[in-house]
Amino acid sequence: MKNKKPNAEHIWKQFEDHLVPRLRLRFSILGVARHIRLSGGPAREAVRRLVAHGVLRLVERSKAGHVVEVRLPDEIRAVRLNRIASRDAKEEGAGGRATVNIEEADFLQDRTLRKAIHAREGGQCFYCLRRITPTVQCLDHVVPRAKSGRNSYRNLVSGCMECNSQKGGKAAEDFLRRLYRERRLTPMELNGRLRALDALAAGKLPPALPAATNALPRKSRSPLHPTNP
Numbered sequence: 001m002k003n004k005k006p007n008a009e010h011i012w013k014q015f016e017d018h019l020v021p022r023l024r025l026r027f028s029i030l031g032v033a034r035h036i037r038l039s040g041g042p043a044r045e046a047v048r049r050l051v052a053h054g055v056l057r058l059v060e061r062s063k064a065g066h067v068v069e070v071r072l073p074d075e076i077r078a079v080r081l082n083r084i085a086s087r088d089a090k091e092e093g094a095g096g097r098a099t100v101n102i103e104e105a106d107f108l109q110d111r112t113l114r115k116a117i118h119a120r121e122g123g124q125c126f127y128c129l130r131r132i133t134p135t136v137q138c139l140d141h142v143v144p145r146a147k148s149g150r151n152s153y154r155n156l157v158s159g160c161m162e163c164n165s166q167k168g169g170k171a172a173e174d175f176l177r178r179l180y181r182e183r184r185l186t187p188m189e190l191n192g193r194l195r196a197l198d199a200l201a202a203g204k205l206p207p208a209l210p211a212a213t214n215a216l217p218r219k220s221r222s223p224l225h226p227t228n229p
Contacts, residue, residue: 028065041168052145102206107139108151114139116207118158126157127167127176127193128184136161142200144169154203172197 033043047066051058060067100113107113117139125132126140140159143149146169159167167175173194180190199205 026065026067031065048145100209102153102209103203105153106151107153107156107207113153113207113209116209117153117156120153120205120207121158124158125160125163126196127159127163127172128179129189129193130160132158132160138164140164140167142172142197153205153207154201157200 029044029047030040032047033040036043058066105113107117118134118137123131125137137158138161139156140163141149141151142155142157149155163175163179166178170178176185176190176193176197179185180187185193196205
């Protein structure tokens with residue numbers, strides 16, 4: 001009897017079904033940071049994001065380190081959403097019309113939606129207003145994820161890496177006032193940024209989405225940078 005050639009796909013499915021669910025990892029944030037040559041802050045934030053996105057499940061956290069469980073792809077909400085988005089895109093390409101509920105959309109999980117947030121700011125940092133290039137721009141949570149901030153267009157802004165790092169977990173209003181004290185914002189610019197924060201939270205600054213995916217009524221649109229007192 002001839003030996004059958006191993007079925008790689010079947011073996012991988014068995015690996016996912018039986019081994020990964022039992023896989024628990026113990027590590028320390030500082031140990032991970034040293035290994036990838038980062039400081040403790042960015043490494044801790046990266047782990048928080050993996051937990052928030054459902055890639056890891058936090059089992060235990062203590063001075064001895066973190067214990068996490070690895071999630072299967074089908075158990076990760078973002079993966080399921082990406083599969084749904086891919087299916088909708090195929091349907092749209094076939095002549096269908098895919099729509100996105102802008103109030104429920106996760107703007108951090110979809111590349112098109114992330115680009116829409118960057119485009120909304122018009123190439124400026126939302127906080128310090130300086131011009132930034134794609135190489136130094138990033139998305140920032142106005143209300144930090146650690147404080148239950150959502151991945152909504154009402155809570156995500158495009159900013160420079162410097163402001164993203166310096167703001168950290170601070171309240172956005174306090175950070176803007178710090179920029180003013182450091183003379184990086186004028187009094188008029190500070191007033192405009194505080195008004196923009198209010199407008200953002202109220203849903204008055206929706207990003208422009210492609211017509212085929214935008215389910216937002218036109219009447220709710222408003223300018224991005226209100227600066228008048």
